[in-house]
Amino acid sequence: MGRRKKEPQNVHRKNISKIAEQLFYEKGIENTSMNDIAKEAGYSKATLYVYFKNKEELIGILVLESMQKLHDYIKLALEESNDTKERYKKICYGLVKYQEEYPFYFKLVLENINIDFETTHFLPEEKETFLIGEQINDLLIDFLKQGMECGEIRSDIEVLPAIFSFWGMLSGLIQIATNKELYVGQRMGKSKMEFLNYGFDMIYDSIIVNGKREKHF
Amino acid sequence: MGRRKKEPQNVHRKNISKIAEQLFYEKGIENTSMNDIAKEAGYSKATLYVYFKNKEELIGILVLESMQKLHDYIKLALEESNDTKERYKKICYGLVKYQEEYPFYFKLVLENINIDFETTHFLPEEKETFLIGEQINDLLIDFLKQGMECGEIRSDIEVLPAIFSFWGMLSGLIQIATNKELYVGQRMGKSKMEFLNYGFDMIYDSIIVNGKREKHF
Amino acid sequence: MGRRKKEPQNVHRKNISKIAEQLFYEKGIENTSMNDIAKEAGYSKATLYVYFKNKEELIGILVLESMQKLHDYIKLALEESNDTKERYKKICYGLVKYQEEYPFYFKLVLENINIDFETTHFLPEEKETFLIGEQINDLLIDFLKQGMECGEIRSDIEVLPAIFSFWGMLSGLIQIATNKELYVGQRMGKSKMEFLNYGFDMIYDSIIVNGKREKHF
Amino acid sequence: MGRRKKEPQNVHRKNISKIAEQLFYEKGIENTSMNDIAKEAGYSKATLYVYFKNKEELIGILVLESMQKLHDYIKLALEESNDTKERYKKICYGLVKYQEEYPFYFKLVLENINIDFETTHFLPEEKETFLIGEQINDLLIDFLKQGMECGEIRSDIEVLPAIFSFWGMLSGLIQIATNKELYVGQRMGKSKMEFLNYGFDMIYDSIIVNGKREKHF
C-alpha cells in the first residue's frame, strides 16, 4: 500500500477511534486487537501507535469523548424546554440517541461514571472522565430540584439516591431495549422506541406527585 | 503426580466449574486462562478438556447453572408469600442475592436472556439457557397478573412490556448499586442495600394503583 | 513437525541453554531473539517458555551455571598441586579452558562477579551467582595467602586488591588473546597459548619475591 | 516547526553524535533508539538519516572518534615526559581518562582493535578504525623500545607480545575497577584510582629490570 495522503492529524485519530469504537462494541475490548483495528481502519499496526500511545490510551480517549458527548446531549435536552415531563423525556431521548450513536461508550460509561472514586491511580484522561461524570450528575440534580420546586415532582424524594436510581433504571432499560429489540418486536409487537417510551413513562410515574399520574397508552 | 481417584465424572466437572466461576469472578473471563483454572483446581490443563470441550463450553455451562439458580431464587421468592409487594421485594432480593453470588454472570445473563432469538448458531447450553430465560419470564408474568387480579397493581399495565421494563430497571439499579457502592456510601451515606431499597420502592410505585403509594423513608 | 519424544525435562533445558549460550556469544544477548533460539534449537518458540519463565531467567541460569563451572575449575586447579607457581598456572589454564568452553559466560561473569553489591533488587539466580562469586574470591585469597606463607609470593602484597587486579589482568589477557588470535599468530608468530603463557608469566613476575624471577622464554 | 538554520553539515553531525554518545553511555547501544537520539538532539528522526546512513554508521563514527581520542591521549602521555615509569603511568592515566570519557566504547574498542583482520567486509570508517589501532600499537612499541634502550625495562622482553599483554591487562584492570568500584570501596577501602594505581604498579613491576622494583604502598 502506498503512502497516505497528508491529512490533518485529527482526521486519522478520528478514523482510528471510530473504527475502534465499532469493533470494541461488536467484539468487546479484550477481543479486539490493535491488529484488527489497524486492518479495519486501513492503517498499518505501527501507525496506530503514532496516533495513540497504546491501547489503553485509545480506550481512555474513547471514553472521555463519549462522556463529553453524553454531557452535551443532556445539557441540550434541559435547555430545550421548561416543562418537567418534557425535559425528562428529552433527557431519555438524549440517552437513547447517545446509545445508538455510541453503543460501545454507553456500556462503558455506565460502568465507569464515578467508579474511579474507588481507584487510586488516575491517568490524565481518567481524571477528566471523572470530572465530566460529576458535571452530568450536577445537571440532573438541578433538573430534579427544579421539578420539585414547581410542584411536579414529589418533594419527598431524596435527590442523590433518585438520580442514581434514574441512571440505573434508564440505562438498564435502554440496554435491554437494545439487546432484545427483535424479541420485543416479535413478542410484543412494539418497536424499540415504543417499548422505551413505555418504560420511560413507568419510571416517570414513580417520581411525580401523586395526582398527576396518567393512564398509560 | 499419580492418577486421580476414580470419582464420578460429575464431581470433576463440579470441581472445575466451581474454581472457574471463582476465577472468572475475581479476574474476569478474558483474564482467566485455562491454565489458571487447571492449576487452581489441581488438575492438569489437558484434563480440563476431558470434561469440557473448550473454554466456551465451560463458560456456557456456568452461565446456564447461574440462570438455573436465578430461576430458583425467583420461584422461591414467589412461593414465600402471597402479598404482592412482599413478593415483589422478595424477587428484588433474589436478584440481589444472585448478583452477589454470580456477579460475573449477572451482566452476561442480562445480555443473554432471549437475545438468542437473533442468533442462528446455538450451542446446546445456549438453547437451555434460553429456555430457562423463558421460564423466568413466565414466572414474572404470573406474578404481575396475580397482582393485577388482586387489585394491587394497576390494570392498565401491559404485562410483557412491563416485565421487560422491570428487568431492565432492576438490573440497571443493581448494577449501579454494585459499581458505585463506595460512592453511594460516601456521598449519600447509604449502604448498598439501603440505596437499593430506595430504588426498588421507586420502581414499585410505578406499577401500583394510584391510591396505594406511600411516602417513602 | 511432529511431537517430540519424551525425554527428561533436563535434556530440553540443556538443549535450549546450550544453543542460547552459543547464540548469545555469537550475536550478543540483545541481538538474539527467543525466536532465534527456538529455531536453532529445533523447538517452537512457545516451548522455550515451558522450560524457562522468560528470557531473563534463561540468561540468569546460564550465568549461574557458568559461575559454578568456573568455581569448579579453579577449585580443581588448586587441588592438583602444592607448588605456588604450578597452582597459579593451573588457575590460569582453568580460566582459559573455561573461556574456551563457555566463551559467552566468560564475558558475562567478568562483568558480574560481585557487581550485584551495588544492586538492590536480586533475582534468586542473581543471589546465588553472587554467592558463588564470593566463593571464587575466597579460593583465590587462600591461594595467595598460602603462597605468601611459603615465601614464594611477596609479602608486601595486599591480598584483596591483588586478587582483583589478578582478575582484571588475567581476564583482560585472555580476552585479547581470544579476540586477536589470528592477529597474534600472523604478527608474532605465536599461538594463542604461547602468547597467553607469555602474559601469565609477566603477571606472575609481578607478585613473586624479588629473587625468584626467571628469564623468560 | 520551521526549518533549521543553515549550518555547516559538520555541526549537525557533531550535535547528533554528541547526543548519541551520551545516550549510548547511559542506556547502552541496543537500548537507545534512533528516536531517542532524534528527540534528545532536537532533530526529526528522518533528519538523522540525512547525516548518517544508518545506525551502524553512527556507531562506527563514534567508535572511530573515540579511537582517535585514545590515540591522542597516548601520544600526549608519551610527549610529556622522558622517564619510563612516568610515561608508563601517564599512559595508564590516559587510558583511564579515555575509559571515563567514553566508557561505552572502551569495551568496543578493546574488542575491535585489529580484529578486523579477520573480517572481510569493511565499512570506510572501520578501515580507519583499524589504522588508528595500528598507530596506537606503534606508539606503544616505541615506548617499550626506548624503555629497554635506557635500561629501565627488561631486555628479555618480546615487544609485540608485551604490548598486547599490556593492552589486555590494563584494559582488564580498568574494566574491573569500573565495574566493581563500589565493591572495591566497601571491601578494600580503596578508591577506584587507588586500586588502579596498585594494579598499574603490579604490571609495571613485571617489565622492569630486576633490581628496580620498589616496595609498594
Next chain:
DNA sequence: GATGAATGAGGGTTCATTCAT
C-alpha cells in the same frame, strides 16, 4: 536540506488447544 508520516519486520510473551502415552 529537513521532516511528518508511515510501515514491515520483529521483539518477548501468553494462551487455548492437541496429541501420544
Next chain:
DNA sequence: CATGAATGAACCCTCATTCAT
C-alpha cells in the same frame, strides 16, 4: 481416564528505515 509436553496463532508494542513533500 489423565496428563506432560508441545505448539500455532495471536497479542501488544518498538524500531530502524523510507518516502513524498
